[in-house]
Amino acid sequence: MRPVILLENVTVAYNGEPALMKISFKVEEPSFLVVAGPNGAGKTTLLKTLLGLLKPIEGKIVVLGINVLKNPLRVRKLVGYVPQRERIDPSMPMLVKDVVLMGRTTKTGLGRLFTKEDIEAAKKALELVGLEEHWDEAFSHLSGGQQQRVLIARALASNPKLLLLDEPLSGVDALSQNVILGVLREMADRGTGVVMVTHDLNPILELADYILLLNKRVVGFGRPNKILSREVLSEAYNRSVDIVRVGETCFVLGGDSHA
Ligand SMILES: Nc1ncnc2c1ncn2[C@@H]1O[C@H](COP(=O)(O)OP(=O)(O)O)[C@@H](O)[C@H]1O
Ligand SMILES: [Mg+2]
Numbered sequence: 001m002r003p004v005i006l007l008e009n010v011t012v013a014y015n016g017e018p019a020l021m022k023i024s025f026k027v028e029e030p031s032f033l034v035v036a037g038p039n040g041a042g043k044t045t046l047l048k049t050l051l052g053l054l055k056p057i058e059g060k061i062v063v064l065g066i067n068v069l070k071n072p073l074r075v076r077k078l079v080g081y082v083p084q085r086e087r088i089d090p091s092m093p094m095l096v097k098d099v100v101l102m103g104r105t106t107k108t109g110l111g112r113l114f115t116k117e118d119i120e121a122a123k124k125a126l127e128l129v130g131l132e133e134h135w136d137e138a139f140s141h142l143s144g145g146q147q148q149r150v151l152i153a154r155a156l157a158s159n160p161k162l163l164l165l166d167e168p169l170s171g172v173d174a175l176s177q178n179v180i181l182g183v184l185r186e187m188a189d190r191g192t193g194v195v196m197v198t199h200d201l202n203p204i205l206e207l208a209d210y211i212l213l214l215n216k217r218v219v220g221f222g223r224p225n226k227i228l229s230r231e232v233l234s235e236a237y238n239r240s241v242d243i244v245r246v247g248e249t250c251f252v253l254g255g256d257s258h259a
Contacts, residue, residue, distance in 0.1 A: 007025055047081070
């Protein structure tokens with residue numbers, strides 16, 4: 001089977017200072033990949049590299065069978081991106097539908113009227129995150145968790161083949177976290193690639209197909225039950241962590257390096 005993502009010896013640097021060193025991994029369908037690691041580990045850098053927004057100084061990147069370095073624009077058309085902590089200015093009079101419909105412009109370009117097809121795709125995306133009743137509401141009136149779900153709907157509205165999400169669960173209430181994780185699992189099962197960055201592994205240990213532990217280098221990569229060793233996680237987080245098993249569920253203690 002063609003891999004969804006293939007990286008070979010990818011090194012990315014800012015002004016000569018490497019943020020990612022010799023990263024190699026391969027993900028196949030179903031491909032719910034969770035990327036975890038402390039602040040500054042290069043998680044956001046990895047997403048931008050997958051999108052072709054950053055150019056590695058060495059290595060090979062193939063996304064959806066496309067060489068990202070040769071065809072960044074082709075890749076970007078197929079990929080939905082939910083950036084980290086995006087704030088839409090609360091004083092902007094945006095409606096929920098305006099935000100979701102923005103996702104359609106990546107496919108067809110700005111400066112045209114939305115078609116019936118655009119509106120249907122946007123409505124369907126909003127339905128996937130359980131917020132179809134908020135279509136005509138002001139975006140700023142929604143809770144933080146609901147706003148994050150709308151931003152995910154915006155990415156889904158373009159029917160991406162691969163979805164990249166940067167800490168989508170940060171500062172999000174438990175209900176919205178569950179909805180988001182449910183949608184991502186469903187997308188992955190239906191053949192959409194999902195790459196989700198997180199600093200907290202706990203909510204997703206049981207859901208992920210692959211876990212990548214990153215600390216500039218690949219500290220661990222593989223199926224969740226293989227990766228979850230105390231040694232590997234401690235290295236990824238630069239400090240000691242404990243794993244507690246309750247029934248079938250593993251919990252990571254002390255692994256959250258955010259204040
Ligand atoms: N635009 C940039 N210019 C210079 N250095 C950067 C830039 N973006 C990130 N970095 C550095 O690269 C490293 C990785 O950053 P980042 O990918 O944002 O980590 P993470 O998302 O895991 O917190 C950090 O040391 C950060 O300071
Ligand atoms: Mg980041």
